Amino acid sequence: MLRGALTLLLLFLLGGCALVAPETGTRAPIPKPDPAQCLADLRASGARFRELTDISTPDGCQVANAVELQRLASGLNRPATMSCPTALALARFDSAVLRPMAKEYLGQSVRTIHHVGAYDCRNQRDGKRISQHGLGRAIDLWAIELGDGTILKIRDDWRGKTARTTYLRKAAKGACDIFHLVLTPSSDYDHKDHLHLDLGPWKRCW
Numbered sequence: 098m099l100r101g102a103l104t105l106l107l108l109f110l111l112g113g114c115a116l117v118a119p120e121t122g123t124r125a126p127i128p129k130p131d132p133a134q135c136l137a138d139l140r141a142s143g144a145r146f147r148e149l150t151d152i153s154t155p156d157g158c159q160v161a162n163a164v165e166l167q168r169l170a171s172g173l174n175r176p177a178t179m180s181c182p183t184a185l186a187l188a189r190f191d192s193a194v195l196r197p198m199a200k201e202y203l204g205q206s207v208r209t210i211h212h213v214g215a216y217d218c219r220n221q222r223d224g225k226r227i228s229q230h231g232l233g234r235a236i237d238l239w240a241i242e243l244g245d246g247t248i249l250k251i252r253d254d255w256r257g258k259t260a261r262t263t264y265l266r267k268a269a270k271g272a273c274d275i276f277h278l279v280l281t282p283s284s285d286y287d288h289k290d291h292l293h294l295d296l297g298p299w300k301r302c303w
């Protein structure tokens with residue numbers, strides 16, 4: 098009886114690990130602010146965006162309170178679709194982390210945040226669950242362009258002993274105070290060239 102219970106517990110734990118990897122942090126509540134308040138806050142942040150109708154696909158992807166974000170205090174290389182709370186988190190990341198840290202560590206402003214995708218209806222690597230990208234809660238950043246035109250690439254500047262590396266790593270750490278999950282080139286090979294930032298159900302800072 099006891100052995101059976103232990104076996105079940107072990108299977109549960111192993112199953113749990115397989116299910117949550119690599120997001121094996123602690124549970125984080127999904128932010129669900131009042132949609133109108135979120136839009137007002139986003140507008141007040143100085144972001145430029147347009148409201149979209151809610152997204153819902155037969156595959157299970159959905160984004161409520163969706164926006165197409167066009168720029169923050171810093172520019173975006175191209176518009177990005179995401180939920181309003183994700184856009185608001187990105188605006189906070191830009192104004193509270195990316196921009197002041199660029200001044201502090203590099204003596205520069207930030208001209209453009211280069212991303213390689215926010216909303217994207219796809220599964221996670223396990224092929225079973227919808228990616229946080231499919232729920233409008235995630236964005237992948239591959240480079241930060243400074244005021245002087247220098248482009249700091251996650252792929253090239255994440256490792257080293259330069260001020261660029263210090264800046265990118267401090268900024269990723271700062272992202273952890275705003276987003277739930279932050280994956281970097283230090284996390285795994287899949288993130289060798291970008292930062293994945295999301296407001297999904299797991300809190301973990303890599």
Ligand SMILES: [Zn+2]
Pocket residue numbers: 230235236237292293294
């Ligand atoms: Zn991602």
